[in-house]
Amino acid sequence: MTERQFFIDHLGQTTPFPFLIEVERAEGNYIYAKDGKAYLDMIAGVAVNNIGHRHPKVVSALKSQIDQYLHVMVYGEFIQDPQQLLVKELLEVLPQKLDGVYVVNSGTEAIEAALKLAKRVTGRTELISFRGSYHGSTHGSMSVSGNEVKKLAFRPLLPGVQFLSHNEVSELHRITEKTAGVILETVQGDAGVRKPSVTFMKALRQRCDEVGALLILDEIQCGMGRTGKMFAFEHFEIVPDILTLGKALGGGMPIGALVSSQAMLNEFTHAPMLGHITTFGGHPVICAAAAAAVQVLKTEISWSELEKKAQRFQDRFKGHQEIKEIRRVGMMFAFDMENAERVEKVVAKCMEKGLITFWFLSHPYSFRLSPPLNMEESVLMHAADVILAAIEETAGN
Numbered sequence: 235m236t237e238r239q240f241f242i243d244h245l246g247q248t249t250p251f252p253f254l255i256e257v258e259r260a261e262g263n264y265i266y267a268k269d270g271k272a273y274l275d276m277i278a279g280v281a282v283n284n285i286g287h288r289h290p291k292v293v294s295a296l297k298s299q300i301d302q303y304l305h306v307m308v309y310g311e312f313i314q315d316p317q318q319l320l321v322k323e324l325l326e327v328l329p330q331k332l333d334g335v336y337v338v339n340s341g342t343e344a345i346e347a348a349l350k351l352a353k354r355v356t357g358r359t360e361l362i363s364f365r366g367s368y369h370g371s372t373h374g375s376m377s378v379s380g381n382e383v384k385k386l387a388f389r390p391l392l393p394g395v396q397f398l399s400h401n402e403v404s405e406l407h408r409i410t411e412k413t414a415g416v417i418l419e420t421v422q423g424d425a426g427v428r429k430p431s432v433t434f435m436k437a438l439r440q441r442c443d444e445v446g447a448l449l450i451l452d453e454i455q456c457g458m459g460r461t462g463k464m465f466a467f468e469h470f471e472i473v474p475d476i477l478t479l480g481k482a483l484g485g486g487m488p489i490g491a492l493v494s495s496q497a498m499l500n501e502f503t504h505a506p507m508l509g510h511i512t513t514f515g516g517h518p519v520i521c522a523a524a525a526a527a528v529q530v531l532k533t534e535i536s537w538s539e540l541e542k543k544a545q546r547f548q549d550r551f552k553g554h555q556e557i558k559e560i561r562r563v564g565m566m567f568a569f570d571m572e573n574a575e576r577v578e579k580v581v582a583k584c585m586e587k588g589l590i591t592f593w594f595l596s597h598p599y600s601f602r603l604s605p606p607l608n609m610e611e612s613v614l615m616h617a618a619d620v621i622l623a624a625i626e627e628t629a630g631n
Contacts, residue, residue: 341480352415462564485527
């Protein structure tokens with residue numbers, strides 16, 4: 235039996251059509267297959283490897299911590315240097331209001347904890363989300379996600395969830411004194427890179443303040459530099475009550491974080507105790523990698539240069555008749571094409587040419603790009619050439 239057949243026969247699948255690259259190693263901007271083929275990674279593990287694969291500082295931090303200790307105790311009982319270092323690194327770039335960090339295993343777990351915290355702090359039960367949203371695939375996170383096609387087979391989900399139209403100020407009156415929390419991707423990812431207006435975000439912040447609802451911003455995908463700022467909410471001059479992080483936070487390792495004021499987080503410690511608990515959250519090896527990743531983002535990425543580089547890359551597609559629209563925030567791209575079939579052909583042709591692109595689950599007529607933020611401009615421009623060639627070679631097929 236081949237490794238490919240074993241994968242198909244015995245590992246849980248997410249779709250009927252996985253990419254099936256047999257990975258041997260990854261380094262920098264590239265993934266190398268066992269057959270020797272190199273793939274330029276323009277997806278970065280779906281906005282995970284924001285500083286590329288196996289950044290030397292992350293690898294060094296991992297090796298150093300492995301020599302010290304692995305798991306020693308469930309989260310929240312022992313004082314562990316990697317956890318301390320990660321939180322210190324984050325507090326240097328977070329607003330003063332967000333002075334508490336609860337480290338968990340994944341972005342989805344951070345969402346679950348955020349929903350619980352909003353209910354615990356306010357004593358309310360209603361949750362409000364937005365159409366087009368994606369917050370994860372556990373029961374709680376799915377309950378506040380907007381794609382009904384993905385949810386229908388798993389109902390009933392959480393009660394008391396309302397959905398508003400994204401970026402519509404006129405609907406914000408539906409946030410009331412009954413609302414515990416309002417959850418929003420600061421930039422919607424799976425909907426095809428949808429950035430709300432500053433006017434909407436400020437009105438949302440104001441409405442939450444008026445009625446005492448907590449504003450939860452999901453930056454699992456759009457945070458950690460992806461939008462050209464450390465946190466996407468910096469584009470809007472607002473601060474959330476609760477922030478969720480994941481994906482790129484770990485520098486390639488699995489992690490999530492719930493961020494709020496420490497006063498709010500303390501509500502999990504009583505009535506009842508262990509209001510949120512995790513065995514492996516804050517794992518020392520993962521926290522060591524995450525602290526290194528945050529350091530790299532703080533010291534090695536120029537946000538102004540990243541924006542210029544990303545704009546020049548976008549300009550390479552300007553006026554192309556098959557690209558109907560490009561939506562971009564920082565290094566987060568959606569390219570609209572005529573239909574899903576065209577997208578599938580372009581993604582497949584790029585793969586054939588040794589370049590990894592991807593699609594959106596909830597927006598199939600776009601292909602997505604989320605390359606490493608530190609990718610050299612010459613490599614980005616080569617990627618543009620490959621994508622343009624793939625579009626031309628699949629035209630009319």
